Amino acid sequence: MILVGELAGLPPGESVRVQGEVAIAVFNVDGELYAIDDTCSHQDASLSDGWLEGCAVECPLHAACFDLRTGQPSGPPAKKPVRTHAVSIEDGVIYVHESTRVTVGGAVAEEVG
Amino acid sequence: MERVTVVGASLAGLATVRALRAQEFEGRITLIGDERHEPYDRPPLSKEYLAGTVSEDDIGLTHSDDAELDVEWVIGQPASSLDTAGKSVELAGGFRIETDAVVVATGARARELPGDCPEGVHTLRTLDDARALRTELVPGARLVVIGAGFIGAEIASTAAGLGCEVDIVEAADVPLQRPLGAEMGAVCGRLHARNGARLHAGTGLAELVGETRVKAVRLTDGRELPADVVVVGIGAQPNTEWLAGSGLDLDGGVRTDEQGRTAVPEVLAVGDCAHSYRDYTAGWLRLEHWTNALQQPAAAVAALLGREHSAPAHHSVPYFWSDQYGHKIQFAGHRTADCTVQIEEGDPDSGDFLALYLDSEERPVGVLAIDRARPFGQWRRKLARSR
Numbered sequence: 001m002i003l004v005g006e007l008a009g010l011p012p013g014e015s016v017r018v019q020g021e022v023a024i025a026v027f028n029v030d031g032e033l034y035a036i037d038d039t040c041s042h043q044d045a046s047l048s049d050g051w052l053e054g055c056a057v058e059c060p061l062h063a064a065c066f067d068l069r070t071g072q073p074s075g076p077p078a079k080k081p082v083r084t085h086a087v088s089i090e091d092g093v094i095y096v097h098e099s100t101r102v103t104v105g106g107a108v109a110e111e112v113g
Numbered sequence: 114m115e116r117v118t119v120v121g122a123s124l125a126g127l128a129t130v131r132a133l134r135a136q137e138f139e140g141r142i143t144l145i146g147d148e149r150h151e152p153y154d155r156p157p158l159s160k161e162y163l164a165g166t167v168s169e170d171d172i173g174l175t176h177s178d179d180a181e182l183d184v185e186w187v188i189g190q191p192a193s194s195l196d197t198a199g200k201s202v203e204l205a206g207g208f209r210i211e212t213d214a215v216v217v218a219t220g221a222r223a224r225e226l227p228g229d230c231p232e233g234v235h236t237l238r239t240l241d242d243a244r245a246l247r248t249e250l251v252p253g254a255r256l257v258v259i260g261a262g263f264i265g266a267e268i269a270s271t272a273a274g275l276g277c278e279v280d281i282v283e284a285a286d287v288p289l290q291r292p293l294g295a296e297m298g299a300v301c302g303r304l305h306a307r308n309g310a311r312l313h314a315g316t317g318l319a320e321l322v323g324e325t326r327v328k329a330v331r332l333t334d335g336r337e338l339p340a341d342v343v344v345v346g347i348g349a350q351p352n353t354e355w356l357a358g359s360g361l362d363l364d365g366g367v368r369t370d371e372q373g374r375t376a377v378p379e380v381l382a383v384g385d386c387a388h389s390y391r392d393y394t395a396g397w398l399r400l401e402h403w404t405n406a407l408q409q410p411a412a413a414v415a416a417l418l419g420r421e422h423s424a425p426a427h428h429s430v431p432y433f434w435s436d437q438y439g440h441k442i443q444f445a446g447h448r449t450a451d452c453t454v455q456i457e458e459g460d461p462d463s464g465d466f467l468a469l470y471l472d473s474e475e476r477p478v479g480v481l482a483i484d485r486a487r488p489f490g491q492w493r494r495k496l497a498r499s500r
């Protein structure tokens with residue numbers, strides 16, 4: 001479990017980067033919180049620097065869009081998804097539960113850790 | 114309309130095919146490309162691919178979903194002429210493809226030096242070019258890059274990272290003057306010296322020295338730079354020769370309106386080959402920007418099919434990026450000669466910053482950022498709104 005900070009510090013439309021095993025981006029979309037891997041699956045851009053458009057974030061470099069709910073890219077240049085992570089709020093404090101990577105027969109499955 | 118032929122099987126051509134199917138065109142699509150490779154992405158050719166950190170598979174543009182596009186591929190064969198009256202495209206082999214509409218996406222090619230060059234002299238536009246250059250950039254090799262434009266600067270950066278000795282020759286006093294202006298061009302130019310590459314500005318190429326293989330580069334100021342490898346990065350020119358005699362206006366690229374339509378009905382042009390009207394600058398511009406080649410086709414296809422198309426406002430703001438020495442350079446908008454530069458954030462002398470270009474009425478018309486991706490994205494959108 002990774003401590004993100006006070007909910008009040010992350011108003012709607014904002015994002016923040018926290019460090020888990022890898023960097024994780026946390027977004028507030030109209031009060032709903034989402035967390036995904038911060039590094040774009042295309043190249044080395046930080047998605048927490050991206051542009052929020054509804055439930056998707058647009059990568060700040062080459063504009064691939066990722067669905068915050070699934071981590072799936074909606075178009076080029078990204079071809080691979082980013083991992084999504086569970087978020088919880090306790091006493092007004094945001095926590096991220098980093099997913100672990102489990103490899104099943106070559107494919108990457110996810111599990112909340 | 115039953116048949117659409119797309120000429121040029123790279124970023125803009127593939128984006129056109131995808132847009133045709135996404136916009137529910139159900140007829141026959143033929144995609145003609147003269148390269149023998151499946152479509153691939155060019156930006157990594159001067160960056161990660163040249164550095165050896167990504168593979169040819171990684172830079173492929175197609176993915177598994179594209180199998181559903183149902184396209185007739187003609188790969189490894191150039192189109193040699195377009196008959197706008199009879200609506201057909203002829204291949205170099207003589208084969209004629211009848212069609213109802215044509216989308217020209219033949220891009221651009223690297224400008225070459227006139228005359229024969231000794232071995233060891235390269236340009237960089239294609240995967241084959243990158244393969245050839247890559248084998249020569251071994252540690253300790255002395256590389257001279259002619260031209261400090263974005264691609265030349267990226268090659269210099271990648272080569273320095275590979276342990277080459279790098280000299281860059283730029284005829285103008287300051288690199289990148291046309292896109293960025295003298296002040297910011299100088300800021301970007303300083304990245305070379307900071308990272309161990311030598312920039313020689315204000316001097317041109319006089320002669321390549323070497324019989325069969327290049328040995329040195331002689332400059333107009335009389336100096337001679339020893340060289341094992343030379344890369345000529347002096348710009349690109351649109352691939353439009355094959356359209357000669359078609360009746361299309363080919364001045365500075367295939368001339369089109371904002372949507373990519375030429376003066377000939379059902380003939381459109383997109384990407385690097387298109388000299389298109391841009392609302393943002395209220396004039397014609399041929400852009401050599403990845404994002405333009407990716408985004409322009411959807412609008413062009415909508416115009417062709419008579420469909421509505423609405424793109425986010427900031428798509429109309431020209432945008433490109435460049436990666437050099439680990440820094441991310443981003444520019445959006447359009448600099449005009451009368452622009453002044455205002456630093457909004459950070460400090461150009463010490464590293465990351467964001468600068469605005471203001472026109473004569475002090476309106477922001479361009480934004481440049483180094484390693485400031487978040488505010489850059491915000492400014493790019495503000496530029497769209499301020500028009």
Ligand SMILES: Cc1cc2nc3c(=O)[nH]c(=O)nc-3n(C[C@H](O)[C@H](O)[C@H](O)COP(=O)(O)OP(=O)(O)OC[C@H]3O[C@@H](n4cnc5c(N)ncnc54)[C@H](O)[C@@H]3O)c2cc1C
Binds near residue numbers: 122154220404
């Ligand atoms: C080394 C390099 C680095 C770059 N880096 C960046 C960057 O960092 N940022 C950025 O914004 N942009 C960058 N660009 C520019 C970007 O790659 C181009 O804007 C983009 O590739 C344009 O796509 P296109 O499909 O219009 O043209 P192209 O990619 O040029 O493709 C045109 C295709 O048509 C083919 N063709 C030509 N004539 C014929 C014919 N008669 N018949 C059939 N096929 C034909 C060509 O062989 C080619 O395959 C870079 C370009 C290069 C070369």
Ligand code: FES
Binds near residue numbers: 040061062077
């Ligand atoms: S780094 Fe995110 S789209 Fe390229």
